[in-house]
Amino acid sequence: MNFFLDAIAWILDPANWVPGSQSPLPIGDRLVEHLIYSGVSLVIAMLIALPLGFYIGHTGHGRQFVIGFTGAMRALPTLGLLFFLTMVLRSGLSTTPAVLVGSVVAFVLLAIPSLLAGAYAGLESVSRESIDAARAIGMTEMQILRKVEIPLGLPVIIGGIRSATLQVIATVTIASYVGLGGLGRIISSGIGLNDYTVILGGALLVTVLALSVDGVFALLQRLTRTRGQTSRPLRSVQRNRSDAAVAPIVDERTPA
Amino acid sequence: MTSRARKTWLTACLLAVSTTVALAGCATADPTSSGGDAAEGDAIVVGSFAFPESEILGEIYAQALEAEGFDVSTKFNIGPRQQTIPALQDGSINLIPEYNGNLLAYYDTAYEERTTEDVDAALPDAVGADDLQVLDSAEAEDKDAYVVTKKTAEDNDLTAIGDLKALEPFSLASNPQFGELGYGIPGLRDVYGVGVEAGQVTFVPYEDFGGPDTVQALVDGTVQVADIYTTSPAIKSEDLVVLEDPENMISAQNVIPLLSKDIYTDKLAEVLNAISAKLTTDDLIDLRERVEGDEKASAATAAEEWLTTAGLLDK
Amino acid sequence: MNWIASNLGLIFDLTINHVRLAIIPIILGFLIAVPLGWVASRNRVARTFIITTGSLLYTIPSLPLFVILPVILGTRILDDTNLVVALTIYAVAIMLRSATDAFGSVDRSIIESAKAIGFSRSGRFWRVEFPLAGPVLIAGLRVVSVSTIALVSVGVIIGSENLGYLFQNGKQRGILEEVVVGIVMSLLIALVFDLILVAIGRVLMPWSRAAGVRGKSGDPTDPDPATDSVSTRRVLAPPGAGVR
Numbered sequence: 001m002n003f004f005l006d007a008i009a010w011i012l013d014p015a016n017w018v019p020g021s022q023s024p025l026p027i028g029d030r031l032v033e034h035l036i037y038s039g040v041s042l043v044i045a046m047l048i049a050l051p052l053g054f055y056i057g058h059t060g061h062g063r064q065f066v067i068g069f070t071g072a073m074r075a076l077p078t079l080g081l082l083f084f085l086t087m088v089l090r091s092g093l094s095t096t097p098a099v100l101v102g103s104v105v106a107f108v109l110l111a112i113p114s115l116l117a118g119a120y121a122g123l124e125s126v127s128r129e130s131i132d133a134a135r136a137i138g139m140t141e142m143q144i145l146r147k148v149e150i151p152l153g154l155p156v157i158i159g160g161i162r163s164a165t166l167q168v169i170a171t172v173t174i175a176s177y178v179g180l181g182g183l184g185r186i187i188s189s190g191i192g193l194n195d196y197t198v199i200l201g202g203a204l205l206v207t208v209l210a211l212s213v214d215g216v217f218a219l220l221q222r223l224t225r226t227r228g229q230t231s232r233p234l235r236s237v238q239r240n241r242s243d244a245a246v247a248p249i250v251d252e253r254t255p256a
Numbered sequence: 257m258t259s260r261a262r263k264t265w266l267t268a269c270l271l272a273v274s275t276t277v278a279l280a281g282c283a284t285a286d287p288t289s290s291g292g293d294a295a296e297g298d299a300i301v302v303g304s305f306a307f308p309e310s311e312i313l314g315e316i317y318a319q320a321l322e323a324e325g326f327d328v329s330t331k332f333n334i335g336p337r338q339q340t341i342p343a344l345q346d347g348s349i350n351l352i353p354e355y356n357g358n359l360l361a362y363y364d365t366a367y368e369e370r371t372t373e374d375v376d377a378a379l380p381d382a383v384g385a386d387d388l389q390v391l392d393s394a395e396a397e398d399k400d401a402y403v404v405t406k407k408t409a410e411d412n413d414l415t416a417i418g419d420l421k422a423l424e425p426f427s428l429a430s431n432p433q434f435g436e437l438g439y440g441i442p443g444l445r446d447v448y449g450v451g452v453e454a455g456q457v458t459f460v461p462y463e464d465f466g467g468p469d470t471v472q473a474l475v476d477g478t479v480q481v482a483d484i485y486t487t488s489p490a491i492k493s494e495d496l497v498v499l500e501d502p503e504n505m506i507s508a509q510n511v512i513p514l515l516s517k518d519i520y521t522d523k524l525a526e527v528l529n530a531i532s533a534k535l536t537t538d539d540l541i542d543l544r545e546r547v548e549g550d551e552k553a554s555a556a557t558a559a560e561e562w563l564t565t566a567g568l569l570d571k
Numbered sequence: 572m573n574w575i576a577s578n579l580g581l582i583f584d585l586t587i588n589h590v591r592l593a594i595i596p597i598i599l600g601f602l603i604a605v606p607l608g609w610v611a612s613r614n615r616v617a618r619t620f621i622i623t624t625g626s627l628l629y630t631i632p633s634l635p636l637f638v639i640l641p642v643i644l645g646t647r648i649l650d651d652t653n654l655v656v657a658l659t660i661y662a663v664a665i666m667l668r669s670a671t672d673a674f675g676s677v678d679r680s681i682i683e684s685a686k687a688i689g690f691s692r693s694g695r696f697w698r699v700e701f702p703l704a705g706p707v708l709i710a711g712l713r714v715v716s717v718s719t720i721a722l723v724s725v726g727v728i729i730g731s732e733n734l735g736y737l738f739q740n741g742k743q744r745g746i747l748e749e750v751v752v753g754i755v756m757s758l759l760i761a762l763v764f765d766l767i768l769v770a771i772g773r774v775l776m777p778w779s780r781a782a783g784v785r786g787k788s789g790d791p792t793d794p795d796p797a798t799d800s801v802s803t804r805r806v807l808a809p810p811g812a813g814v815r
Contacts, residue, residue: 003642020455022435075717075761077724080738080754087747094476095469166630173632174725177463179473187635189461191728192432194338196639203635210630306730308743331649333739334730339648343730348649467743548744552574554581 007200024189024198031205034182037175038168041107045164049112050157053119057153058145066120070113078171081106086178099179103172110171111164118160122153154224162217169210183209300519303340303349304332307465308555309398309487312543313353313511315559316535320527323569336433336465337362345386350516356393357507358400359383359514365438372508379512387517391525393510394532396540400430400439400466400506402499403484405474409497416500418448423480427458429473430466430483435459439506440483447505487540489549511535527568534566574748582737586756589733593720593760595655600662600715605708607663608670609700618671625667628660633722636660637729654726661722662715669711673704702776709772716764720757 010016017026024030056062085102093101126149134148150157176184183206190198300321304314311332322328331349334340341362343349356375360367363382369375372393379390402417409415412423420426434440441459444450451457462470466484474482475494484490491498513528543562546553563569575582611621640646640653677700685699727735734753741749 003639022441023459023461024432071713071717071765072758072762074714075721075758077721077734077738077754077757079724079727079735080750080757083738083742084747084750084754087742087745087750090468090472095473095478170630170632174634176461177728179462179469184634185461187632188463189432189435191634191638192336192338192461192463193436194342196642199635199638203632203639206632206635207630211627214626214630306739308740331730331732333727333732333736334649335728339730342648346647348647464743468745469742552744552746554578557577 003196003200004204006197007204010197010201011204024186024202027186027205030181030183030186031209033180034169034172034184034206034209037103037107037172037180037182038165041104041168041172042111042161042165044104045108045111045115045168046161048108049115050119053116053157053160054123054145054150056116057120057123058141058149063120066116070116073109073113076109078106078110078174079177081109082171082175082178095179103175103178103180106175107168107171111168114160114164114167116160118157118163122156122160123149124153125156126152151224152226155221158217158221158224162214162221165213165217166210169206169213173206300326300328300351300524301349302328302330302332303334303343303352304330305337305340305352305465306333306335307467308547309485309540309544310353311555312547312559315555316531316563317351317353317513317528319556319559320531320563320568321524323563324523324527326524326527336431338433341386344388344514344516347516350519352514354390354512354514355398355509356390356512357509359390359512360507361438367438367507370504370507372510375508376510376512383514388514389517389520391513391515392529392532393512394535396511396535396537397509398485398487398511398537398540399509400434400483401486402444402501403474403482403491403496404480404499406495406497408480409499414497414499416502417444417505418450418502419499420444420448420450420481424450424456425458426456426480427460427478428481428483429460429462429470429479431463432461434483435461443505447503487537487544489541489545493549511540530568531563531566534568574746575752578749582752582756585732585734585736586760589720589723589757590760592651592654592723592726592731592733593658593716593764596658596662596719597712597716597764599659600666600719601708601712603659604663604666604670608667608672609674609696611667611671612674621667622671625664628664631660633657633661633725634728637726649730651731653729654723654731658719658722662719665715665718666711669707669714670704673707673711674700676707677703705776706772709768709776713765713768716768717761720761720764724753724757 011027015021017028019026019028052066056066082103085105086099089098089102092098123145130148130152131144134144139147172180172182173184173187175182176188183202186202186205187199190196190200190202300318302314302318302321304310314330314332318328318330331343334343334349337358340349340352344352356372356379357370360369360375360378360382363385364378367375367378369378376390376393383390402420404414408423413419414423428434428441428444430440436442439447441451441457444457445452460473460479462473464470466482466488468490470482470484471488471490471494473479474484474496484496486498490496511532513532515524539562543558545551546558547555560569607621611618636657637653640656641648641650644652644656646652681699681703682695685695690699723731723733724735724738726733727739734757737749737753737756741747741753
């Protein structure tokens with residue numbers, strides 16, 4: 001318990017926030033770095049994965065491939081990927097750009113699986129009836145995507161973004177071992193100096209950051225839930241029995 | 257009924273198989289990571305720091321001892337001293353190739369001794385507190401050094417560490433410990449008066465102990481100064497300049513065996529002291545060149561061949 | 572290629588150790604999370620508590636946990652136990668969500684019917700709920716498996732002997748093949764484990780093969796309760812399987 005109190009005291013100590021202090025301080029710089037690396041990587045990953053996920057979710061093409069692919073990408077060892085990318089880039093670029101680009105590529109690769117899964121799962125969770133109705137009244141495919149599927153699938157899509165964000169924040173923490181900054185540098189310096197206060201301080205900072213971001217996304221998910229969607233899962237295990245095609249999907253808790 | 261019985265049987269089988277695999281995994285666990293400490297029998301566990309040179313030295317110790325009939329296992333790549341000393345303390349390892357100066361610094365950050373003899377004399381008391389002891393040190397030395405590129409040295413007329421004042425403001429790359437060490441950033445400030453004002457020296461931590469990342473950062477100008485160890489092949493291959501240390505801020509750093517007192521035997525000392533008697537700094541440079549340079553020889557191979565050439569391996 | 576040829580023994584040893592370090596957390600994670608998930612699916616209060624704990628555990632950064640555990644557990648600094656306990660914690664964190672959703676996805680009416688037919692409590696669990704929750708449990712286990720195997724290599728920073736050594740050593744000596752081999756072997760292990768899990772799923776739950784279960788999330792790392800991903804369906808069913 002003592003350790004925790006010391007770590008919290010360390011975090012709150014204004015001396016550790018003074019700009020220009022020796023690495024790994026100041027805490028503020030590391031925090032900002034962490035946010036920037038995470039944010040940029042996520043935006044890039046979303047630009048790649050979301051459209052792809054929407055396409056797959058809407059058309060149903062490429063399903064099998066994507067599932068296998070995301071599974072394989074989840075299996076990539078973080079440290080190995082980081083080291084590999086930075087080593088390859090170092091032979092062409094100078095250190096700082098090599099480390100930055102290599103790390104961001106690694107973060108993007110690790111964020112894509114969750115984003116993809118969230119995107120196509122979100123679209124698939126939209127009831128077929130709604131989509132058919134939309135088609136029946138004459139909406140084009142793009143309109144259906146934009147006005148029906150994405151809004152209704154938003155909670156799940158955001159769930160994927162939420163999951164990817166946690167993943168990236170955790171990975172940025174390890175990137176200090178290729179020379180990147182961020183909160184990971186506090187942790188690796190602490191480990192190098194066997195200073196538990198610093199290690200715990202860094203860990204607490206990362207955890208609080210992750211939890212805050214997670215909380216924001218949870219809120220977003222709740223806000224984007226439309227009427228007619230419940231917070232309980234659609235209990236559709238039964239649906240696949242051959243007679244289930246006719247069974248209603250309504251959960252007893254769906255508002256009438 | 258048959259299919260259910262079959263299924264139950266299959267499940268039981270699968271469970272049995274997985275459990276067996278898991279248990280077998282436990283059973284074949286690395287003997288150094290579970291079970292008793294060094295006190296039982298002659299089992300020697302050789303550790304090393306997390307950089308190639310230390311692994312080579314660890315291999316040299318391990319192979320020499322094994323050839324003399326000792327029961328040896330290895331646990332290399334542990335981390336910095338902040339992890340290896342605790343490992344010695346709790347019995348996870350009981351022998352490790354150390355560097356006398358830095359070892360003394362770990363126990364006494366304000367140590368005054370600088371020469372090999374003085375440092376060696378001060379060590380037994382220092383490490384004795386942890387029930388550890390040292391044997392003879394080797395002539396081979398691997399010191400931290402303040403290193404700049406040839407161009408930087410020429411452009412700024414740099415020959416000694418104190419000259420770095422002319423280079424301010426600059427960035428310096430080294431591993432995290434350097435920010436706190438007596439001959440690191442604090443020493444630079446207190447002994448040589450460089451970086452006295454805040455912000456004049458920017459410390460950039462790298463985690464590779466003067467390895468490729470640090471060297472590259474120096475060479476491509478990301479940092480202007482780096483702490484690169486004196487046996488690094490990069491000093492020659494990248495034409496780097498090692499700044500002189502007239503104030504003797506950086507003490508002797510001879511290779512020396514550090515061991516747990518309970519594994520000491522005269523025979524052990526004989527083997528290890530024989531190695532120390534033969535190991536030179538040039539040997540270290542050559543060994544590192546073989547392992548980290550173009551050849552990419554494994555530490556074990558390089559160690560074996562050195563031992564054979566030195567006549568310490570009668571196979 | 573040269574490096575690989577002269578270091579086959581090393582690669583093999585590290586791979587075996589890597590597998591050994593990954594298996595226990597996966598199994599333990601499953602064994603711990605399943606009962607907890609069952610409880611969470613039955614009880615609102617327990618659910619909030621358990622899911623929140625799971626999410627919290629998941630946000631703990633790995634390296635500090637590896638380093639701090641010897642202090643908490645009283646283990647020696649280089650013991651594999653530290654890594655295994657930490658990995659188990661993460662496995663449980665991921666699996667909790669899956670387990671909760673798995674049991675939650677079993678239709679109440681089926682359980683009621685089972686009760687009506689006369690199944691005992693344990694009979695209901697073992698012969699009705701657990702099998703029906705199976706597909707989602709296996710899906711969750713597959714994600715746990717993959718994540719655990721990927722995380723083992725980070726342990727090299729605290730001296731663990733696994734494929735992560737290839738990354739660190741390769742970087743320090745500038746041997747790209749070494750790093751690549753580490754990545755490839757790690758992926759291979761993940762693939763083998765995944766195939767084993769799929770096989771276990773097929774053997775134990777042949778009905779899921781036929782219908783393709785539509786149900787809860789194939790992504791248990793997604794912390795949101797409203798997730799209703801259908802990826803589970805394809806996870807177990809062979810391509811082209813439809814409702815028969």
